Amino acid sequence: MKIISIQVNAIHLPFKNPFTIAYETYKVMPSLILKMETDDGLVGYGEAVPDQHVTGETWESTLSNIKNYLAPVVLGENPFNIEKIHDKMNAVLHYAPTAKAAIDIACYDLMGKVAKQPIFNLLGGAYYQSLSITHVIGMGTNEEMIKEAKSAIDQGYSELKIKVGNTPREDVQLVAEIRKAVGPKIKLRLDANQGWKQTTTALQALKELEKYYIDWMEQPIIAANRVGLAELHQRTSIPIMADESIHGAEQLRELISLNAIDLINIKLMKCGGIYPAQQLVHQAQMAGISCIIGSMIESSISTAAGAHLALSKKNVVANELGSPLIFSKDIAPMMYKKNKLFVPQQPGLGIQVNEELLKRLSIRGEEISSSL
Structure with a gap:
């Protein structure tokens, strides 16, 4: 062939x-x-x-x-x-x-x-039966983001990712209001997409955010400052996740050597596809670092690819594979039910x-x- x-x-x-x-x-x-x-x-x-x-x-x-x-x-x-x-x-x-x-x-x-065979069977078989989806809330006014958070909970989501990256004062106020609105049991994850830029700014925010029971803080500072991530990791009780700072094996090796992170966000678009993503999952697992499978806001094609990987790996503890739900048009259907993504069982990606x-x-x- x-x-x-x-x-x-x-x-x-x-x-x-x-x-x-x-x-x-x-x-x-x-x-x-x-x-x-x-x-x-x-x-x-x-x-x-x-x-x-x-x-x-x-x-x-x-x-x-x-x-x-x-x-x-x-x-x-x-x-x-x-x-x-x-x-x-x-x-x-x-x-x-x-x-x-x-x-x-x-x-x-x-x-x-x-x-x-479905792709997950080529990657080691299904470790999970279905995938719980994290609902991602983009930046807006506090009122808009609180409304979306409440709506997501009403739809059955139990994991929320909040996009932050304004001033520490604004972001802390937002998180406080969302935590109050959704209650103590909902899992909150934060992502600044490098928005706080400097370590000192991020540290101000993280100290205030510790009381709101945050699952993890994703990419608080600029991607190239891996030493800064290590400093934050040592000075906050909130787990630190690298996203833009980690593309492939070389960056992950550096982050491991610096003891800079607790988790990594693996995106197929950042690392080059399923084959190198598998290598990152195993490399992270050997270092005691957990993984999530993220998305560059992709159609059902890449979403399905990420889902097959997430389904097959024990060290993938969460995912953000709900992008098809926020498009008004997509080129293939995916099966979602409340906060669950059911990975296609048909051969290959399994989508039409x-x-x-x-x-x-x-x-x-x-x-x-x-x-x-």
Whole structure:
């Protein structure tokens, strides 16, 4: 079996409502949907959702990287040769993990379809039966965020992630009001997306936040300041999670050596796909660090890929794979019930892509074919 063609559709996924974090407000989410075909007629799907603030990749550069560098070197390969495929991609293009993730996910989709198994069975089998979803609340006014928190609880969610990153005083007031509104039993997680920037600013906030029973504090300061994360880790009782600070094995090794974190947020778009994400899970487990599977706000394709990984790994203690719920249109259905995501049991990713809707949402397309 050989890969003979790769098609990429550049699309905009529309949100039901604008989504705001510390560094950006999104009205649509730019995404690249990759369709990989083999010489025996099988099709696998992948996705790339770049974020220039995190990996330095843009929508346009990711499309170019796939077309001009990555697709040509994987044409003719067997999708099961995933380590070799990553090695070939790394040889022609340094970094660019989001572009590589799209190819990686499509390869796994094909592997599962050939083996007639869902991807999680290729990763060690199901450790969990279903996944509890954390509801993520984007930045807004205190009143808007409290209203959304209450609504999420009414819908059955028991885990909330609150986007912060204003001044410490504003963020502490917000968390105090949300904790009062939802009660003591609801799990609260905070994410500043580097918004507090400096260690001293973050420490001011964390000292005040300790009394509100926070599960963990995600990326309070700028990504490059890993020494600063270590200082925070040593001076607060709130567990510290790295997101933008951890992309691959090298950053994780540094964070482990600094004793800087309790948890990491693994995103397929940051690390290059399922294959390198598995390695991060195992590396973290050896160091006693827990993992969550996050999202760059992705369609059902990458969401399904992350879900298969999360379902199969004991060291993945939570996930944020609810992005399809906040789009007004998505290219394939996923099964959610209250706060649960039920991972597809069909071969590969296990989802059925709506090709007609994909065409309607497409802004640009590219196809790279082989004569093999």
